[in-house]
Amino acid sequence: MENRQLPAYFLENGQHPIEKAHVAVVPVPFEGAISYLSGASAGPRAILEASAQVELYDFENDVDLTNVRFHTADAPTLKTYQDVRNHVASHLASLTPEQFYLGLGGDHTVTIPAIEHFSKKYPKMGIVQFDAHADLRDTLHDDKYSHACIMRRNAEIIGPKNILSVGIRAVSLEEKNYIQENGVNTIPGNFALHENLLPRFSELLIRLPHDIFLTVDLDGLDPTIMPHVGTPVPGGLSWHQTVQLIKELFRRKNVIAADVVEIASNSNSQRSDFTAALLAQKIVAFWARNRRLT
Ligand SMILES: [Mn+2]
Numbered sequence: 470m471e472n473r474q475l476p477a478y479f480l481e482n483g484q485h486p487i488e489k490a491h492v493a494v495v496p497v498p499f500e501g502a503i504s505y506l507s508g509a510s511a512g513p514r515a516i517l518e519a520s521a522q523v524e525l526y527d528f529e530n531d532v533d534l535t536n537v538r539f540h541t542a543d544a545p546t547l548k549t550y551q552d553v554r555n556h557v558a559s560h561l562a563s564l565t566p567e568q569f570y571l572g573l574g575g576d577h578t579v580t581i582p583a584i585e586h587f588s589k590k591y592p593k594m595g596i597v598q599f600d601a602h603a604d605l606r607d608t609l610h611d612d613k614y615s616h617a618c619i620m621r622r623n624a625e626i627i628g629p630k631n632i633l634s635v636g637i638r639a640v641s642l643e644e645k646n647y648i649q650e651n652g653v654n655t656i657p658g659n660f661a662l663h664e665n666l667l668p669r670f671s672e673l674l675i676r677l678p679h680d681i682f683l684t685v686d687l688d689g690l691d692p693t694i695m696p697h698v699g700t701p702v703p704g705g706l707s708w709h710q711t712v713q714l715i716k717e718l719f720r721r722k723n724v725i726a727a728d729v730v731e732i733a734s735n736s737n738s739q740r741s742d743f744t745a746a747l748l749a750q751k752i753v754a755f756w757a758r759n760r761r762l763t
Pocket residue numbers: 600601602686688689700731
Protein backbone atom coordinates (compact mmCIF):
# COMPACT_ATOMS: atom_id res chain seq x y z
CA MET A 470 0.00 0.00 0.00
CA GLU A 471 1.23 3.46 -0.88
CA ASN A 472 1.74 5.81 2.07
CA ARG A 473 1.13 9.48 1.69
CA GLN A 474 2.71 12.02 3.98
CA LEU A 475 -0.02 14.04 5.64
CA PRO A 476 0.35 17.35 7.42
CA ALA A 477 1.09 17.01 11.13
CA TYR A 478 -1.91 17.41 13.36
CA PHE A 479 -2.06 20.68 15.30
CA LEU A 480 1.06 21.95 13.62
CA GLU A 481 4.11 21.62 15.85
CA ASN A 482 2.57 18.96 18.08
CA GLY A 483 1.77 16.34 15.47
CA GLN A 484 5.10 14.65 14.90
CA HIS A 485 5.59 12.59 18.04
CA PRO A 486 6.30 8.87 17.71
CA ILE A 487 3.22 6.84 18.53
CA GLU A 488 4.64 5.36 21.74
CA LYS A 489 5.31 8.84 23.14
CA ALA A 490 2.03 10.42 22.03
CA HIS A 491 -0.99 11.20 24.20
CA VAL A 492 -3.26 11.24 21.17
CA ALA A 493 -2.97 9.00 18.11
CA VAL A 494 -4.64 10.64 15.14
CA VAL A 495 -5.43 7.97 12.55
CA PRO A 496 -6.56 9.25 9.13
CA VAL A 497 -8.81 6.76 7.33
CA PRO A 498 -9.29 8.10 3.79
CA PHE A 499 -11.89 5.53 2.76
CA GLU A 500 -14.94 6.10 0.63
CA GLY A 501 -17.05 3.00 0.10
CA ALA A 502 -20.31 2.88 -1.81
CA ILE A 503 -21.34 6.53 -1.77
CA SER A 504 -25.03 7.27 -1.37
CA TYR A 505 -24.96 10.83 -2.67
CA LEU A 506 -22.04 13.32 -2.75
CA SER A 507 -18.43 12.18 -3.01
CA GLY A 508 -15.30 13.52 -1.31
CA ALA A 509 -15.03 11.48 1.90
CA SER A 510 -11.67 9.98 0.96
CA ALA A 511 -10.16 13.47 0.86
CA GLY A 512 -11.61 14.28 4.30
CA PRO A 513 -8.69 13.36 6.57
CA ARG A 514 -6.21 15.44 4.60
CA ALA A 515 -8.60 18.41 4.57
CA ILE A 516 -9.14 18.21 8.34
CA LEU A 517 -5.40 17.88 9.02
CA GLU A 518 -4.57 20.84 6.78
CA ALA A 519 -7.25 22.96 8.44
CA SER A 520 -6.03 21.92 11.89
CA ALA A 521 -2.93 24.04 11.33
CA GLN A 522 -5.26 27.05 11.68
CA VAL A 523 -6.80 25.89 14.97
CA GLU A 524 -5.59 27.54 18.15
CA LEU A 525 -3.84 25.21 20.58
CA TYR A 526 -5.42 27.24 23.37
CA ASP A 527 -9.16 26.71 23.80
CA PHE A 528 -10.49 30.00 25.12
CA GLU A 529 -14.07 28.91 25.90
CA ASN A 530 -12.93 25.95 27.96
CA ASP A 531 -9.63 27.40 29.18
CA VAL A 532 -7.67 24.37 28.03
CA ASP A 533 -4.16 24.70 26.66
CA LEU A 534 -3.20 21.90 24.27
CA THR A 535 0.46 22.94 24.06
CA ASN A 536 1.49 20.01 26.25
CA VAL A 537 -0.57 17.41 24.42
CA ARG A 538 1.61 15.26 22.18
CA PHE A 539 0.02 14.08 18.94
CA HIS A 540 1.03 11.31 16.61
CA THR A 541 -0.40 11.53 13.11
CA ALA A 542 -0.43 8.13 11.43
CA ASP A 543 0.22 7.67 7.74
CA ALA A 544 -2.73 7.38 5.43
CA PRO A 545 -2.46 4.48 3.02
CA THR A 546 -4.67 4.03 -0.01
CA LEU A 547 -7.70 2.09 1.22
CA LYS A 548 -9.69 0.32 -1.48
CA THR A 549 -11.85 -2.13 0.45
CA TYR A 550 -13.49 -2.38 3.85
CA GLN A 551 -10.91 -5.07 4.70
CA ASP A 552 -8.15 -2.49 4.04
CA VAL A 553 -9.91 -0.14 6.48
CA ARG A 554 -10.16 -2.83 9.12
CA ASN A 555 -6.47 -3.74 8.79
CA HIS A 556 -5.37 -0.10 8.88
CA VAL A 557 -7.44 0.86 11.94
CA ALA A 558 -6.72 -2.39 13.81
CA SER A 559 -2.96 -2.16 13.29
CA HIS A 560 -2.80 1.32 14.85
CA LEU A 561 -5.17 0.48 17.69
CA ALA A 562 -3.14 -2.63 18.57
CA SER A 563 -0.16 -0.52 19.58
CA LEU A 564 -2.07 1.92 21.83
CA THR A 565 -2.18 1.74 25.62
CA PRO A 566 -5.34 2.58 27.61
CA GLU A 567 -3.70 5.90 28.59
CA GLN A 568 -3.61 7.02 24.95
CA PHE A 569 -6.52 8.53 23.08
CA TYR A 570 -7.49 7.31 19.60
CA LEU A 571 -8.90 9.91 17.25
CA GLY A 572 -9.99 8.50 13.89
CA LEU A 573 -10.53 10.87 10.97
CA GLY A 574 -12.87 9.68 8.20
CA GLY A 575 -13.46 8.88 5.54
CA ASP A 576 -16.92 7.46 5.48
CA HIS A 577 -18.60 6.13 8.60
CA THR A 578 -17.51 2.50 8.10
CA VAL A 579 -14.21 3.48 9.76
CA THR A 580 -16.00 3.25 13.12
CA ILE A 581 -16.74 -0.50 12.99
CA PRO A 582 -13.17 -1.84 13.36
CA ALA A 583 -12.59 0.60 16.23
CA ILE A 584 -15.69 -0.71 18.03
CA GLU A 585 -14.55 -4.28 17.39
CA HIS A 586 -11.24 -3.41 19.02
CA PHE A 587 -12.55 -1.49 22.05
CA SER A 588 -15.37 -3.93 22.79
CA LYS A 589 -12.69 -6.53 23.56
CA LYS A 590 -10.98 -4.18 26.02
CA TYR A 591 -14.22 -2.81 27.49
CA PRO A 592 -16.81 -5.63 27.50
CA LYS A 593 -19.41 -3.12 28.74
CA MET A 594 -19.13 -0.04 26.58
CA GLY A 595 -21.42 2.51 24.97
CA ILE A 596 -21.44 4.63 21.85
CA VAL A 597 -22.57 8.23 21.59
CA GLN A 598 -23.33 9.04 17.96
CA PHE A 599 -23.90 12.47 16.46
CA ASP A 600 -25.56 12.00 13.09
CA ALA A 601 -28.44 12.99 10.83
CA HIS A 602 -28.95 9.31 10.02
CA ALA A 603 -29.61 6.34 12.26
CA ASP A 604 -27.29 4.13 10.14
CA LEU A 605 -29.30 1.15 11.42
CA ARG A 606 -30.20 -0.54 8.11
CA ASP A 607 -29.30 -4.20 8.01
CA THR A 608 -27.97 -3.84 4.45
CA LEU A 609 -27.87 -1.22 1.72
CA HIS A 610 -27.49 -2.42 -1.87
CA ASP A 611 -26.54 -5.86 -0.48
CA ASP A 612 -23.65 -4.29 1.45
CA LYS A 613 -23.65 -4.99 5.20
CA TYR A 614 -20.67 -2.65 5.61
CA SER A 615 -22.25 0.34 3.87
CA HIS A 616 -22.00 3.60 5.79
CA ALA A 617 -25.81 3.38 6.13
CA CYS A 618 -25.46 0.19 8.21
CA ILE A 619 -22.63 0.97 10.57
CA MET A 620 -24.65 1.47 13.74
CA ARG A 621 -26.50 -1.78 13.06
CA ARG A 622 -23.14 -3.57 13.00
CA ASN A 623 -22.03 -1.69 16.11
CA ALA A 624 -25.33 -2.54 17.85
CA GLU A 625 -24.65 -6.21 17.14
CA ILE A 626 -21.28 -5.86 18.88
CA ILE A 627 -22.13 -3.77 21.98
CA GLY A 628 -25.94 -4.09 22.21
CA PRO A 629 -28.51 -1.60 20.88
CA LYS A 630 -29.42 -0.24 24.34
CA ASN A 631 -25.83 0.92 24.83
CA ILE A 632 -26.15 3.45 22.00
CA LEU A 633 -27.21 7.08 22.29
CA SER A 634 -27.82 8.79 18.93
CA VAL A 635 -28.29 12.54 18.68
CA GLY A 636 -29.51 14.76 15.85
CA ILE A 637 -31.24 11.91 14.01
CA ARG A 638 -33.63 13.14 11.32
CA ALA A 639 -33.34 10.91 8.23
CA VAL A 640 -34.65 7.47 9.14
CA SER A 641 -36.18 4.63 7.12
CA LEU A 642 -39.21 2.74 8.39
CA GLU A 643 -36.99 -0.32 8.92
CA GLU A 644 -34.74 1.78 11.13
CA LYS A 645 -37.62 3.32 13.09
CA ASN A 646 -38.91 -0.17 13.87
CA TYR A 647 -35.43 -1.32 14.89
CA ILE A 648 -35.05 1.69 17.23
CA GLN A 649 -38.40 0.98 18.89
CA GLU A 650 -38.03 -2.79 19.14
CA ASN A 651 -34.45 -2.70 20.41
CA GLY A 652 -34.43 0.39 22.60
CA VAL A 653 -31.78 2.46 20.83
CA ASN A 654 -31.62 5.76 22.78
CA THR A 655 -32.40 8.37 20.14
CA ILE A 656 -32.73 12.14 20.27
CA PRO A 657 -34.34 13.36 17.04
CA GLY A 658 -33.01 16.33 15.14
CA ASN A 659 -35.93 18.55 16.07
CA PHE A 660 -34.75 18.43 19.68
CA ALA A 661 -32.30 21.09 18.50
CA LEU A 662 -35.29 23.42 18.92
CA HIS A 663 -35.99 22.32 22.49
CA GLU A 664 -34.53 24.09 25.46
CA ASN A 665 -34.36 20.71 27.20
CA LEU A 666 -31.92 19.17 24.69
CA LEU A 667 -29.15 19.08 27.30
CA PRO A 668 -31.32 17.60 30.12
CA ARG A 669 -32.66 14.95 27.73
CA PHE A 670 -29.13 14.10 26.62
CA SER A 671 -27.97 13.79 30.25
CA GLU A 672 -30.98 11.65 31.17
CA LEU A 673 -30.28 9.16 28.36
CA LEU A 674 -26.53 9.29 28.89
CA ILE A 675 -26.91 8.04 32.46
CA ARG A 676 -28.36 4.77 31.11
CA LEU A 677 -25.20 4.05 29.13
CA PRO A 678 -22.08 2.22 30.42
CA HIS A 679 -19.28 4.37 31.80
CA ASP A 680 -16.82 3.73 28.97
CA ILE A 681 -17.91 5.49 25.80
CA PHE A 682 -16.78 5.69 22.18
CA LEU A 683 -17.79 9.01 20.61
CA THR A 684 -18.52 8.96 16.89
CA VAL A 685 -19.27 12.27 15.21
CA ASP A 686 -20.79 12.06 11.75
CA LEU A 687 -20.45 15.68 10.72
CA ASP A 688 -23.87 15.66 9.06
CA GLY A 689 -25.32 15.63 12.58
CA LEU A 690 -24.48 19.32 12.58
CA ASP A 691 -26.73 21.64 10.62
CA PRO A 692 -25.67 22.07 6.97
CA THR A 693 -25.61 25.84 7.43
CA ILE A 694 -22.44 25.34 9.49
CA MET A 695 -21.32 22.01 7.96
CA PRO A 696 -22.30 22.12 4.26
CA HIS A 697 -19.63 19.75 2.92
CA VAL A 698 -20.88 16.33 3.91
CA GLY A 699 -21.90 13.37 1.76
CA THR A 700 -25.58 13.62 2.65
CA PRO A 701 -26.51 17.04 4.06
CA VAL A 702 -29.88 17.13 5.88
CA PRO A 703 -31.40 20.37 7.19
CA GLY A 704 -32.42 20.68 10.82
CA GLY A 705 -29.22 19.65 12.55
CA LEU A 706 -27.41 20.73 15.70
CA SER A 707 -25.85 24.13 16.09
CA TRP A 708 -22.18 24.55 16.86
CA HIS A 709 -22.75 25.47 20.49
CA GLN A 710 -25.23 22.64 21.04
CA THR A 711 -22.73 20.14 19.66
CA VAL A 712 -19.90 21.40 21.84
CA GLN A 713 -22.15 21.63 24.90
CA LEU A 714 -23.29 18.01 24.52
CA ILE A 715 -19.75 16.76 23.99
CA LYS A 716 -18.64 18.69 27.08
CA GLU A 717 -21.44 17.08 29.09
CA LEU A 718 -20.40 13.66 27.78
CA PHE A 719 -16.82 14.16 29.00
CA ARG A 720 -18.10 15.45 32.34
CA ARG A 721 -20.14 12.32 33.00
CA LYS A 722 -18.35 9.48 31.24
CA ASN A 723 -14.96 8.01 30.44
CA VAL A 724 -14.56 8.69 26.73
CA ILE A 725 -12.06 6.10 25.53
CA ALA A 726 -11.79 7.16 21.89
CA ALA A 727 -13.52 9.18 19.19
CA ASP A 728 -13.82 9.64 15.48
CA VAL A 729 -14.92 12.47 13.21
CA VAL A 730 -16.28 11.21 9.90
CA GLU A 731 -18.15 11.84 6.65
CA ILE A 732 -16.73 15.21 5.65
CA ALA A 733 -16.99 15.45 1.85
CA SER A 734 -14.15 17.80 1.26
CA ASN A 735 -14.56 20.36 -1.47
CA SER A 736 -11.52 22.14 -2.80
CA ASN A 737 -13.60 25.27 -3.47
CA SER A 738 -14.29 25.94 0.18
CA GLN A 739 -12.43 25.12 3.39
CA ARG A 740 -15.28 26.22 5.64
CA SER A 741 -16.33 22.74 6.67
CA ASP A 742 -12.73 21.57 6.98
CA PHE A 743 -11.97 24.18 9.61
CA THR A 744 -15.17 23.48 11.55
CA ALA A 745 -14.37 19.75 11.56
CA ALA A 746 -10.80 20.43 12.74
CA LEU A 747 -12.07 22.72 15.48
CA LEU A 748 -14.52 20.07 16.65
CA ALA A 749 -11.68 17.54 16.80
CA GLN A 750 -9.70 20.06 18.83
CA LYS A 751 -12.61 20.44 21.30
CA ILE A 752 -12.85 16.68 21.73
CA VAL A 753 -9.14 16.43 22.47
CA ALA A 754 -9.32 19.46 24.79
CA PHE A 755 -12.03 17.87 26.95
CA TRP A 756 -10.14 14.59 27.03
CA ALA A 757 -6.87 16.30 27.95
CA ARG A 758 -8.55 18.21 30.76
CA ASN A 759 -10.03 15.01 32.20
CA ARG A 760 -6.57 13.45 32.06
CA ARG A 761 -5.08 16.57 33.70
CA LEU A 762 -2.63 17.03 30.87
CA THR A 763 -3.36 20.73 30.70
MN1 LIG B 1 -24.91 10.46 8.57
